[in-house]
Amino acid sequence: MAEIADVVVAGGGVIGTAIAWRAAAAGLDVVLVDPEAGDAASLVAAGMLAPASEALFGEGALLRLNLLAVRRFGSFAAELEEATGHQVGLRREGTLAVAYDPGDYAALIRLTAFRRSAGLDAEELDSRACRQLEPFLTPDVHGGVLFADDWSVDNRRYAAALREAARAAKVRGVRDRVLEVRVRAGQARGVRLADGGDIDAARVVVAAGCWSGGVAGLPEALRTVIRPVKGQLLRLRHPASVPPVIGRTIRAIVRGTDVYLVPRADGELVVGATQEERGPDQTVTAGAVHDLLHDAMSVLPVTSELILAETCAGLRPGTPDNGPVVGWCGPDGLLLATGHYRNGILMSPVTADAALALLAGQAPAPEWEPFTPGRFTGEDGSR
């Protein structure tokens, strides 16, 4: 006998879990399906909430969405902490972007001009001023820019709190994999699971990260749009004898390569991340670990004294334009919410807002307009 729900969500990462929580809190009966305890990519993230220091040329629409996302994050996190009683480790000290050599500095200054033109706050600092903020930086750093409005969150605490909030809101978890969206007469009817069981629901949300394309029943044009982009990162810890080595997120350009170091209140320091086009490969490689350590030690030599507590690799859901894919697609009742690439943690609150608006028959915030599935299928996405 099939289980019955108002909404079934495929994917228990931060996107799927945030949607499930908010939908259940809005009074819907929700089933969340994930083969693991969920959230491979969510757990591997660093949790930067950094629209300013991450903004790149040509991604104006994405920047506007990210700015909406960071403005929303604070109230969403507060509600999450209130609902669960757990702190998610939000930090508001900003990001110090530093450049290792003059070429790196020129690249940073070009990006800073672009970010300022988009209205972002940025303060240029010489090497000495950088080290006044972060005394462990190498004197070799050429210069930097402080993006004071960037935040970060402890992605693992945040993901755990979302799961806890979903449970408390009576979301029913099913440990399985969604094989396909069942469709009858042009209307989604639920999902079929890998173990052979079915779940009946008139609304299906596919939020399975880079695996979303593997769900049968999605429009063909969308199934090939999502690709895994491998990211490797390191989790370091301070030995008892070493004080916190940085007070805020540091991003560095080291001879053309980006590396970031994100501190946590509990003494963890996350160093990331590679971006590799290697298909669904989740191995940790010697070369990536070497390069991350090398670049981190180049700007912050004291990194060598920290404990290498964990190495990990995850798969971000990438799209051709680096933007997410959120909206109705294919049969009636099928909602896609994936493609968040490097911004899944940051965008999870606004993605939940957008999904809830769509489930209620409303339009999401206008910042979402460029990021509908219709841009890949040719449909206009209205229902």
Next chain:
Amino acid sequence: MAEIADVVVAGGGVIGTAIAWRAAAAGLDVVLVDPEAGDAASLVAAGMLAPASEALFGEGALLRLNLLAVRRFGSFAAELEEATGHQVGLRREGTLAVAYDPGDYAALIRLTAFRRSAGLDAEELDSRACRQLEPFLTPDVHGGVLFADDWSVDNRRYAAALREAARAAKVRGVRDRVLEVRVRAGQARGVRLADGGDIDAARVVVAAGCWSGGVAGLPEALRTVIRPVKGQLLRLRHPASVPPVIGRTIRAIVRGTDVYLVPRADGELVVGATQEERGPDQTVTAGAVHDLLHDAMSVLPVTSELILAETCAGLRPGTPDNGPVVGWCGPDGLLLATGHYRNGILMSPVTADAALALLAGQAPAPEWEPFTPGRFTGEDGSR
């Protein structure tokens, strides 16, 4: 009520377990005490059986003991495989020592002359000849020396087989820590355990690696002789797409720093090792992992493509003269067998032979004469 045995062995690493196995096989009733499943240092080792490529100036006596050890290893391993039905991964392809730059090469050639003068076989090879043996070596390698008589063993398979053989020979394992050797009227009577229990035995073997000095009842002069020397190493694995990158152990001197790469038949590649005077610290540090990867990639660039499967740290039992400490000491019936430093795996068979000879009231092989506890206590060690 105290447990009763002929011999109680403190320490379940390869030294203690080899002694326990051989003693039980000789008909003695043996209890082996270790707080863990044992063998921290044994498990972190690379398993090089390399008297030739490891011999250093000023360590002639140690070299003679190591040569005895490697000659003995083959028959001991064969007996162990026979007793357990498990292969221990013995490899006989030799060691290729390579030098990264001209200064490294000069150092290697000086050492080679010393090793030859001790009767060891060594063949000098230019860069091209090195790469004919090992095609993945960087062309930047300045030159090398082949030590064809060096072997290696899979230290973890070897340690597991020893434990299996000891169990099969009816050695009784106790998961606890030996606090002190109990002594009455100048005669060892057994041990006291951390949980408060006692084991009665007229012969006590302390083989607790770098922790041996913590056992009360040992002569004071010996308790401060053993110090932990931290070693960090990496275990890499080949991805499915990459063939075995080396066919034999490679040791490299990279701008004055030693690194070794030891291949296993199952596709593992062990990269080691640091030597750090940091007390009993077993953390894995970012700097050590970086340096090991950097040096390995310097001579074998393809290392970057391998999977970083494990990072680990262990504590070798070091002594002031880098030699082991094996023999009677203090009260009658107390036998010490530790201080094997970097050679614990290699020396475990001959250490078991020496201990068995001593337990039978005989003298061990003459190569052991320079390595009695008496060199630190002033006693002559005869019983």
